[in-house]
Amino acid sequence: MALTPELTDKSFSTTEKHNLQFEVLIDIGNKAAKQYGLSFxxxxxxxxxxxxxxxxKNYNSDDSSELPIAATYLIDTNGIVQYAFLDADYRKRASIIAIINALKVLTTK
Known part of the structure; x- marks a missing residue:
């Protein structure tokens, strides 16, 4: 799943544009991101x-000037974070290879 502060119609167009095959949840006002210390x-x-x-404001519906930090987590069935990647530079994202390798490790446990 993904979490975004974007309004539903904006996140829906992103989902369609990139043909995402997972759930995209809306975090208006970055409330969840703030709780996890992932906004700035x-x-x-x-x-x-x-x-x-x-x-x-057209994307996030508020004037807070806050954005989430791009983060990727893999969480096991016990709720334990087994892989984490985050970077304040939104252009840096977890590599697909790293995610796949971490998933392979999780599925062999």
Whole structure:
């Protein structure tokens, strides 16, 4: 599953565009991200860029200027995190190879 602060119609278009085969849940206001310490506030300069260039409020429906940190977790059936990747730089994501390898380890336990 994925968690996003994007409005339903925006996240739905992302799901369609990338042909995602998993559930995408909406986290309006980054409430869940905040609870897990996975959100950050943009600087004033970046807030202006996102406000004027991207139209962040049109995607996230609020003026908080907060974004989630991109994170990937693999959690076993006992609720234990077996793999974690997070980076404040949204351009850096967990590699598919690393995720597949971690899944292989989980399925052999």
């Amino acid at each position: 506030k943009l600087t004033n300069a970046l807030t202006e860029v996102y406000k004027n260039g991207v139209g962040l």
